[in-house]
Amino acid sequence: MNFDVIIIGAGSMGMAAGYFLAKSGKKTLLxxxxxxxxxxxxxxxxxxxxxxxxxxxxxxxxxVLRAQELWTDLEQATGKQLFLQTGVLNVGEEGSEFIRNIISSSEKYSLPLDIMNAEEVYQRWPGITLPGDYVGCFEPASGILKSEECIQAYKELAESHGATILTNSRVQDISVLADRVIIKTDEETFYSDALVVSAGSWSGELLSTMLDLDLPLTAVRKTFAWFDADENSYNHEQFPAFNFETPEGIYYGFPSTDGCGLKVGRHDGGDEINPDESMQEFGEVAGDKEDLRQFLNGYLPEIQQLKYGKICMYPMIPDEKFIIDLHPKYPNIAIAAGFSGHGFKFSSAVGQALSNLIISGKNDIDLSHFSLKRF
Incomplete structure (x- = not known):
């Protein structure tokens, strides 16, 4: 079968790209x-x-500001609430690079930001206890995305614009002949004018074995968990999402939505894994529970009782900056990879950027920081 564009990997970035390409009139296969x-x-x-x-x-x-606009567009197009404006509280040592970058970003782009000392944070959210030399930077316009519902929303829109989505269909071979791409799966062969690679933790192997592009991409096992919390204090209308830089690590969390409890995870750390091998479930690796509990004991001591935990994978790259670029040998192949655990919020804008790269090779948002040239 022939297509204008084939997308390998229909997750966060790929599904958004599928929507934008199909909406532009491209015959698209995901x-x-x-x-x-x-x-x-x-x-x-x-x-x-x-x-x-x-x-x-x-x-x-x-x-990210473009991404926020596009999330709003997605809500309007689907009639679904995908974003909750809970605000985000960023916490760290006063004067740290982490805090300095937040403040300088807010000043440069005139973003609303409330800067509070430890006592002021406690007065506003009594569940949070901070050392005296910590500050909180609260972004009132930020919040939470319902990640799985966002992907489902883009999936429905992509199909409504004529995109074909084939699931449980693994790519076995890619051939590039002049301006044509040939994709072989277990069962079929497909042809297209262009290709998007957005295969998450599988991107490294796929690019190196099939597209002659070796990148330092790895996969890391990550954990997060939900804890019982007082719904009157920790619900999403009263309590913010948060991001803490501490000496023990970088932790993030979410207020309780729909009574699910407070969600907490750790951004840094994690064990490198083979994405094709089954991961150990939450709690099966020593330290899964204890790491989150020590964070809570230090900063949110009211939160104690674990409800349940889950696992996911981060596709990591050493500098933790994204890759969004055209293949250096094949200008009809766009790549989105290495999102290193902080990419989902951008995925609406990444999808639009990938569509632009395939259609015109250009973007109105500067992507130079995410170029393959740095490798």
Whole structure:
């Protein structure tokens, strides 16, 4: 079968790209080894934070602001509530690079930001206890995305615009002949003018074995868990999503939505894994529960009783900056990879960017920071 564009990996980035390409009139095929949304991707776990005053660098801010606009567009197109404006509280040592970057990003782009000392944080959210030299930077316009529902929404829209989505269909071979791409799965062969690779934790192997592009991409096992919490104090209308930089690690969390409890995870750390091998479930690795509990004991001591935990995978790259670029040898192949655990919030804008790269090779958002040239 012939298509204008084939997308390998129909998760966060791929599904959004499928929508934008199909909406533009491209005959689009999305292939995925599983059935998105699923528990093999970094989107697993119901919710993701979207922050605007970005601690990872000012270069991300225009991109995340575009993503926020596109999430609003998605809500309007589907009639679904996908974003909860809970605000996001960023916490760290006063004067740290983490805090400085948040403040400088907010100043440069005129983003609303409330800066509070430890006592002021406690007065506003009594469940949070901070050391005296910590500060809180609260972003009132930020919040939570319902990650799995976002993917489902893009899936429905992509199909409504004529996209074909084949699930449980693993790619076995890719051939590039002049301006044509040939994709072989277990059961079929497909032809297209262009290709998008957005295969998450499988991108590294796929690119190296089939597209002659070796990148330092790895997969890391990550854990997160829900804890019992007083719904009167920790519900999403009263309590913010949060991001803490501590000496023990970087932790993030979510208020209780629909009575699910307080959700907490750790951003850094994790064990490198083979994505094709089954991961140990939450609690089967020493330290899964204890790591989260020690964070809660130090900063949210009212939260104690574990409800349940889950696992997902981060596709990591050493500098933790994204890859969004055209293949250096094949200008009809776009790549989105290495989102390193902080990419989901951008996926609406990444999908639009991938569509633009395939259609025109250009973007109105600066993607130079995410270029393959740095390798």
């Amino acid at each position: 292939l995925d080894s599983f059935n998105p949304p699923h528990n093999k991707g970094s989107h697993h776990g119901e919710t993701r934070i979207i922050r605007h005053a970005y601690a990872e660098g000012e270069e991300y801010v225009p991109f």
